[in-house]
Amino acid sequence: MDAVPPIQSEVLALEEPLPLDSGQSIAGVRIAYESYGKLSPARDNVVLVCHATTGDQHLASTHPITGKPGWWNRMVGPGRPIDTSRFFVICANVLGGCMGSSGPGSLAPDGKPWAMRFPVITIRDMVRAQVALLDTLGIERVYAVVGGSMGGMQALSLAANWPELAERVLCIAGTATMPAQNIAFQEVGRQAVMADPGWQEGNYYGTGKAPDAGLSVARMAAHITYLSEASLTEKFGRRLQNRDEKTFGFDADFQVESYLRHQGATFKDRFDANSYLYLTRAMSYFDLAEEQSGRLADAFTRTKARFCVVSFDSDWLYPTELSRTLAHALNAAGAPVSFVELSAPFGHDSFLLDVPALDRVVTGFLSQ
């Protein structure tokens, strides 16, 4: 599938400091974003797409580092479910990210990298940055906010905290409350980074030494959680990597080991280790019910948006039960909601992969 050439790829500087849930604020926030399609004269065709943890603004354009097609190329483009001949699609690198938006790897006002001086942020803070971007672009309402995984959490946070902003909210393979198992995996990833001597309490920028090994291990562990047992078995089984026999050593004998090592090794080329700490921290903190004094339904009583909640039967990281709980809360709040568990073999990553049923659901939800 050909990448859609972006019509813009820009970095916008916010004039006002961005207030944060922690009580701190960040001055000089920059937001890197891309847009596709044309903004209608009535400004009523905006679809805001929020990316997942290790995604970025290169939604449907070639990634500048990996040279690969955009992460949702199959979903976004002319005639595709998020149809760029109809919608003006915006995707911004999240606050705390490392592809041009302000994050721990970007420069603080003192001209040095923020590193761990960057304030701990939340999902709602990420959405604050998204909303500030829309404000600056003169967009007061969006036709839809769409996201998978951490992107879905942002979509929900936007609906709960800016109830007038979005007319439609599409949350794929997401959750309204981060469960313990996910917090646990996120902690493993962070500890892998922080245990690497190259991390240097986060001050590795410009030292020629970065926590590459730790970040790779974090990615390898996380990557397993994005797949399914069935997909790993089908893809690799117990097959050996370019050899006929086991080596009785600790080389990557198995294909699955080699694959994971490759995933880890290439990840460090495009992702900042400190960003990984901040983004997973934000996810661990995410609990829309807690924000609303314990009752999730209360998060959605003020919005008039229509919701669509999608889960996948093979996703054990964000299992269907999380989406069902969300759908029930939306029902209890009287919000118009659709909820469907789709069958797909790819685990959590199903939202990024070839699942024709997802295309139909997205198309249908955005059509009405």
Place this chain on the structure above:
Amino acid sequence: MSQLRPDLALIAAHVAPGARVLDVGCGDGSLLEALRGKGCDARGMEIDPGDVEACVAKGLSVIQGDADADLEFYPDQSFDYAILSETLQTMMRPAQVLDELLRISRHAVVSFPNFAHWRVRLSLLTGGRMPVTRLLPVAWYETPNIHHVTIADFLALLAERGITMEQAWYLSGDKQIGAGLANLRAEHAIYLLAR
């Protein structure tokens, strides 16, 4: 609405325009589409994922759920009509589902195939086996209809539960018939209920 199943067409015709409606067991969403056409706030619940996907692809608000378990998540009186068409006889706990429908909605519309229709009776009498008819086309070991019900049974349940029958319609061969000897003559019964 000509393509609608006759019982659904009848139901659609009796739902007030603009009403808030929940169609429990909405299938592929054809009733919801008809109701949406009347300006209703029409939502659905369906257990079959393929049907839910088809509904969402049509832009309908449908959640994948099980009426036996998931109706409890709706607040009291959040709908004007809760519709249960051709679904009551598949419920694990039909009586509780009826109670739930009338908790979340001012009215319930319930339709079911009448197991006391003369053709069913005849089939059972002469063949001595569980009837397989036009409205009950599946053999006993595969049918989703785990609680077969007759019109007389249903009316007795309404009386027992203190549920008011506001209106009744009876169908035979897709045509509406009178209430006389309905338990013998009607293949299909549709009730508008309230509490």
